Amino acid sequence: MFKLKKLANGLLIASLLTSSIPSFAKNDLNLPDIGTTAASTLTIDQELIYGDAYMRMLRASQPVINDPVLAEYVQDLGHRLVANANDVKTPFHFFLINNREINAFAFFGGYVALHSGLFLHAQTESELASVVAHEIAHITQRHLARSMEEQARRSPATVAALVGSLLLAIAAPEAGIAAIHATTAGAMQSSINYTRSNEKEADRFGIDTLAKSGFDVSAMPRFFSRLADQYRYASTPPAMLLTHPLPTSRITDSRERAQQYPMRRVDTSLRYHLARSRIVARFAGIDSSAALDWFARKSKTHNTDIKQALEYGKVLVYIDSKQYDKAQPLINKLLKNDPLNTFYIDAATDLDLYTKKNEQALKRLKDGLVQLPNNPVLTINYAHALTESNKPSEAVRVLQRYTHDHPDDPTGWQLLAKAYHDNGSSDGELAARAEVYALKGMWNKALNNYTQASQLVEYGSLDQARYDARIDQLRLSRERFSAL
Incomplete structure (x- = not known):
């Protein structure tokens, strides 16, 4: 439905934010409670503040x-794993970055970023889940806070200075790099030893989370092994191998730990392969002919379930290249077999709108929302269909509720801005x-916009009071943000 332009990745930041280097243990999960030591200098509430600031910079x-x-x-996927993780102390937020590099990283406040390139290399949902579970463990065990505390203890830097350096590296990369070098000088060996301990914990807890969540625990060593073999002699390894090195010992230890759990047969995840096909079609940076060739080659070697996902990928390519006559019969067949699949409904809605069948799109989405009330995919598609059907006042009502429930989704606010514009509401x-x-x-x-909005509405009105209250909130947020 919505597509983004590609930007260069922040490899330095990813490498700084993910604890890396390896090793593994053979005993159970009765680890010493060293995670709580970070609380002496950095509280959970502080981590939430830093995480929110970092996420805004990432956006x-x-x-x-x-x-x-x-x-x-x-x-x-992420919350399925979190529900079975140990020591969860923060809310979690999972998001994708459009980057073909194989990488993932975690940051304060429960934020876990996955590069879209992971979907191009993980062959099963369990393999993808193994990466996510590893990053979840970095957060639950507070590895970043502990690492910063250790660096601060061994050098003149404070944890606040180290965090500030990381934030500065996003806002002003050259200054940030210099600051990071200054605050980490002199503690290289201790830092390496500390991150080895972090990786051991993250692998150990990650495999346990995989098992409890119903995934194939052997997926972690399998993905590690294939990644190491593929890039063993590469002059420039992918970002994940720079931030999460894979020596033979780590692969061996993860394999031995996985063997301690009962073997589990995990069925093919259609949703994983649908997500993978969507990324190939829209976020892999390849043209339509290359994408269609990828789907054609994969369809020769996979089972029926995965072939449905490959057909879905073709639908997206046909829609994006305006070959609507080729897309229609494929999406009709997929919807007939699985009418409440949100991947399919989203694609069918796009096709309806592009072929000027707006009422059909609206009916499809309204019917879907009866079966899946408040589903975010269907709701945002419904709002989009309303704006495209010249029904801005209805779109405003839908989006007001949506942005209230999903205040951190830029797409909802962007659509609401368009709906207000079409409805003649400048404020x-x-x-x-x-x-x-x-x-x-x-x-x-943001403050300038709200100030203008306040000036446009009637003096003393409820709208003006609401805008002025929001101005006060944003000023306070700006002060806290600047203080970091």
Whole structure:
């Protein structure tokens, strides 16, 4: 439904934010409670503040994929794992960055980023889940806070200075790199030893989370082994191998640990392969002919379930290349077999709107929402269909509720701004665009928009009071943000 332009990745930041280097243990999960030591200098509440600030900077500097279908899939996968993880102390947020590099990283506040390139190399959902589970463990065990505390203890730097350096590296890369070098000098060997311990814990807890969540635990060593073999002699390894090195000992230890769990047969995940096909079609940076060739080659070697996902990928390519006559019979067949699949409904809605069948799109989505009330994919598609059908007042009502329930989704605010514009509400449009600025940490632009919106409405009105209250909130947020 929505597509983004590609930007360069932040490899340095990923390498700094993910604890790396390896090793494994053979005993059970009765690890010493060293995670709590970080609380002496960095509280959970502080981590939440730092995580929120970092996420706003990421939205402004990196190509975060705001695709409702992929967002739903990644969030569902991540929270399935979190539900079975140990020592969860924060909420979790999972998101995708449009980057073909194989990488993932975790940061304060429960934020886990996955590069879209992971889907191109992970062959099963369990392999992808093994990466996510590893990153979840970095957060639950507070590895970043502990690592910073250790560095601060061994050098003149404070944890606040180290965090500030990381945030600065996003806002002003050259200054950030210099600051990081200054705050980490002199503690290299101790830092390496500490990150080895972190990786041991993350692998250990990650495999246990995989098992409890119903995934194939052997997927972790299998993915590790294939990645190491593929890039063993590469002059430039992928980002994941720079931030998560894979010596033979780590692969061996993860294999031995996986063997301690009962063997489990895990069925093919259609949703994983649908997500993978969507990324190949829309976020792999290849043209339509190359994407169709990829789907054709894969269809010769996979089972029926995966072939459905490959057909879905073809549908997206045909829609994006305006070959609507080729897309229609394929999506009709997929919907007939699985009418409530949100991947299919999203594609069918796009096709309806492109072929001027707006009423059909609206009916399809309304019927879907009866069966799946408040589903974010269907709701955002319904709002989009309303705006495309010249029904902005109805779209505003839907999007007001959606942005209330999903305040961190830029897509909802962008659509609301358009709906307000089409409905002739200049103040509403300014306010909605202000929220997009705020999500990117662009506080002055957000405040300017809200100030203009307040000046446009009737003096003393409820709208003005609401805008002025939001101005006060944003000013406070700006002060806290600047203080970091």
